[in-house]
Amino acid sequence: MIETSEKYFAQARQVIAGGVNSPVRAWQAVGGDPLFVSEARGSKIYDAAGREYIDFVLSWGPMILGHAHPDVIDSICRTARKGTSFGAPTEAETQIAQLIGSAIPSMELIRMTSSGTEATMTAIRLARGYTGRNMIVKFDGCYHGHADSLLVQAGSGVATLGIPGSPGVPDCLAELTVSLPYNDTDTVNSAIGRYGSQVAAIIVEPVAGNMGVVGPEDGFLATLRELTAKHGIVLIFDEVITGFRFAFGGYQDINGIKPDLTCLGKIIGGGLPVGALGGKKEIMAALAPAGDVYQAGTLSGNPLAVNAGLATLQLLQKKAASYAQLDLQAQHLCREIEKLFFAKSIPVCINRFHSMFTIFFQAGPVKNYRDAKKSDTDLFARFFHGMIKEGIWLAPSQFEAIFISFAHTDADIARTLEACAAALNNL
Ligand code: KE4
Numbered sequence: 001m002i003e004t005s006e007k008y009f010a011q012a013r014q015v016i017a018g019g020v021n022s023p024v025r026a027w028q029a030v031g032g033d034p035l036f037v038s039e040a041r042g043s044k045i046y047d048a049a050g051r052e053y054i055d056f057v058l059s060w061g062p063m064i065l066g067h068a069h070p071d072v073i074d075s076i077c078r079t080a081r082k083g084t085s086f087g088a089p090t091e092a093e094t095q096i097a098q099l100i101g102s103a104i105p106s107m108e109l110i111r112m113t114s115s116g117t118e119a120t121m122t123a124i125r126l127a128r129g130y131t132g133r134n135m136i137v138k139f140d141g142c143y144h145g146h147a148d149s150l151l152v153q154a155g156s157g158v159a160t161l162g163i164p165g166s167p168g169v170p171d172c173l174a175e176l177t178v179s180l181p182y183n184d185t186d187t188v189n190s191a192i193g194r195y196g197s198q199v200a201a202i203i204v205e206p207v208a209g210n211m212g213v214v215g216p217e218d219g220f221l222a223t224l225r226e227l228t229a230k231h232g233i234v235l236i237f238d239e240v241i242t243g244f245r246f247a248f249g250g251y252q253d254i255n256g257i258k259p260d261l262t263c264l265g266k267i268i269g270g271g272l273p274v275g276a277l278g279g280k281k282e283i284m285a286a287l288a289p290a291g292d293v294y295q296a297g298t299l300s301g302n303p304l305a306v307n308a309g310l311a312t313l314q315l316l317q318k319k320a321a322s323y324a325q326l327d328l329q330a331q332h333l334c335r336e337i338e339k340l341f342f343a344k345s346i347p348v349c350i351n352r353f354h355s356m357f358t359i360f361f362q363a364g365p366v367k368n369y370r371d372a373k374k375s376d377t378d379l380f381a382r383f384f385h386g387m388i389k390e391g392i393w394l395a396p397s398q399f400e401a402i403f404i405s406f407a408h409t410d411a412d413i414a415r416t417l418e419a420c421a422a423a424l425n426n427l
Pocket of ligand 1 (some may be wrong): 022023025061114115116117118120143144205209210238239240241257265266277304400
């Protein structure tokens with residue numbers, strides 16, 4: 001089982017940078033060689049040797065219906081037989097834009113892209129073009145894809161100019177981004193007081209999933225909304241993870257705070273390459289070809305991704321009332337996991353938001369990235385491998401989210417709890 005993946009990884013490293021096409025898949029945060037996958041169906045995923053696991057990564061969020069949902073696969077197959085890409089508009093793109101706009105009314109106009117990164121990269125360029133300003137405000141621990149201006153970490157002092165989060169990001173560009181502590185309204189107030197008239201956009205994950213799951217404290221998002229409205233700053237909600245994850249719409253449709261622009265990805269593509277940005281008409285109208293802010297993409301709005309996304313969203317629309325069931329399943333799982341860790345006197349802080357959660361290996365609370373980084377990542381790594389051994393596939397990093405799908409059964413949850421007990425006994 002493991003040998004097969006080891007062999008595949010050794011071969012991959014000969015021809016693929018780092019052996020993977022996205023860094024987190026290399027399991028560097030947990031050690032050991034990554035498992036290669038052969039297929040997945042429903043809540044299950046199978047490694048290269050055919051061993052079955054209950055999957056809680058769900059391709060980092062998209063597979064909320066479970067893997068290989070027959071209606072989604074049928075839609076992809078029917079579409080593929082009519083051709084896979086035309087580089088010309090199709091009616092289906094209008095249909096998915098209409099459906100997304102009906103679910104998330106703040107997205108008055110939409111532009112499809114092929115990834116979440118393209119969506120957020122375009123959103124900040126659009127905000128800069130629309131306002132004529134250059135500065136961006138983001139939050140420590142929030143990840144918005146790998147566009148240069150967003151691969152920036154907090155400067156030496158709070159609310160100081162950003163420093164590159166990666167080699168290759170020029171200092172002069174990083175300095176245009178300020179990264180602030182998440183949930184810290186005082187610091188946001190002072191930063192906007194200091195830079196307000198230079199700031200084009202504040203971009204935020206309304207529920208953070210990339211430092212592990214960290215929800216917004218009361219008043220945090222409302223403060224961002226007030227400050228951006230007051231200073232003519234574009235408020236961007238990065239809902240690449242949260243879009244259609246908690247309800248048939250965005251988190252914004254639950255908490256009532258409407259951004260100026262929203263970025264989506266993952267779920268709206270049903271597992272195919274996708275992203276989207278959308279928002280106020282007067283801002284989106286600045287995008288080429290109607291406006292002058294340039295953005296383009298050979299495969300943007302691609303028939304396969306759009307029809308896989310349409311099939312997914314249409315199924316989710318029918319299940320709109322069932323999201324509560326997903327939440328109850330996640331609530332039960334988290335409550336029982338907490339009991340298992342408590343019985344072993346291992347401190348954990350489980351942050352859950354509807355059907356996504358993170359088990360932080362610390363007593364908590366975890367309200368921002370500084371808190372999250374206090375976690376015992378070595379113990380997390382040992383737990384991760386213990387759960388893999390028990391047939392449970394978790395995200396290979398303490399700072400990611402665990403997702404539940406509509407395909408996860410009560411038996412899957414019960415099996416996961418048995419596995420957790422066994423993994424803790426061997427920790
Ligand atoms: P993509 O370019 O990966 O489609 O989307 C970037 C992105 C934007 N915004 C948020 C809130 C995101 O979470 C992401 C991507 N998420 C990561 C994992 N949390 C994708 C996994 C990976 O990088 O391999």
